[in-house]
Amino acid sequence: AQSVTQLDSHVSVSEGTPVLLRCNYSSSYSPSLFWYVQHPNKGLQLLLKYTSAATLVKGINGFEAEFKKSETSFHLTKPSAHMSDAAEYFCVVSDWLYAGGTSYGKLTFGQGTILTVHP
Amino acid sequence: EAQVTQNPRYLITVTGKKLTVTCSQNMNHEYMSWYRQDPGLGLRQIYYSMNVEVTDKGDVPEGYKVSRKEKRNFPLILESPSPNQTSLYFCASSLGGQDTQYFGPGTRLTVL
Numbered sequence: 001a002q003s004v005t006q007l008d009s010h011v012s013v014s015e016g017t018p019v020l021l022r023c024n025y026s027s028s029y030s031p032s033l034f035w036y037v038q039h040p041n042k043g044l045q046l047l048l049k050y051t052s053a054a055t056l057v058k059g060i061n062g063f064e065a066e067f068k069k070s071e072t073s074f075h076l077t078k079p080s081a082h083m084s085d086a087a088e089y090f091c092v093v094s095d096w097l098y099a100g101g102t103s104y105g106k107l108t109f110g111q112g113t114i115l116t117v118h119p
Numbered sequence: 120e121a122q123v124t125q126n127p128r129y130l131i132t133v134t135g136k137k138l139t140v141t142c143s144q145n146m147n148h149e150y151m152s153w154y155r156q157d158p159g160l161g162l163r164q165i166y167y168s169m170n171v172e173v174t175d176k177g178d179v180p181e182g183y184k185v186s187r188k189e190k191r192n193f194p195l196i197l198e199s200p201s202p203n204q205t206s207l208y209f210c211a212s213s214l215g216g217q218d219t220q221y222f223g224p225g226t227r228l229t230v231l
Contacts, residue, residue, distance in 0.1 A: 043209065043223060044211075044220075044222040111159060
């Protein structure tokens with residue numbers, strides 16, 4: 001069964017310093033991996049997506065993530081944090097399941113990492 | 120504008136009073152799903168639908184029902200709500216199960 005572990009429930013950084021949000025996953029097949037962001041009282045927005053093409057994926061707002069199969073990791077990074085990056089971030093794995101002759105994707109969310117950015 | 124809409128956005132109800140949360144998407148997506156979000160638990164899938172009249176249980180389906188009679192709509196039904204169903208609910212849609220999910224704005228439900 002697939003699973004996602006976000007290694008930090010809270011991360012606090014100063015504005016202008018690097019951001020690292022860690023995610024490990026387990027999957028039976030070749031998964032798709034996503035990072036979503038949720039700003040306070042808002043819905044979820046896609047940051048970036050990995051689907052077995054380039055292992056380094058660039059997303060919106062200067063974020064990127066690197067897929068490392070040997071480490072089963074998909075950590076999210078940004079070189080320089082901005083106050084507007086303060087939000088909750090979710091790592092998501094999507095894997096194929098097969099049932100009744102039909103294949104379908106199933107998403108599993110991590111528990112979330114709350115990013116705080118200090119002035 | 121491509122979007123997923125949910126109604127109502129906020130709902131306070133009492134135990135046992137049936138309610139429906141509507142979800143509609145205008146992107147002609149085949150895949151739709153419902154999630155609940157609880158602090159420290161991330162989002163957990165309640166039900167999903169791969170197409171019209173095709174639905175299946177997610178990770179936490181107990182106490183919920185869904186239907187998919189039309190491609191664009193995927194209502195979530197709580198026949199007899201209980202306080203442990205107090206949560207933030209999100210509807211999402213995508214082209215397929217592994218594609219980017221588009222989320223609605225959320226429905227905050229309180230069951231007293």
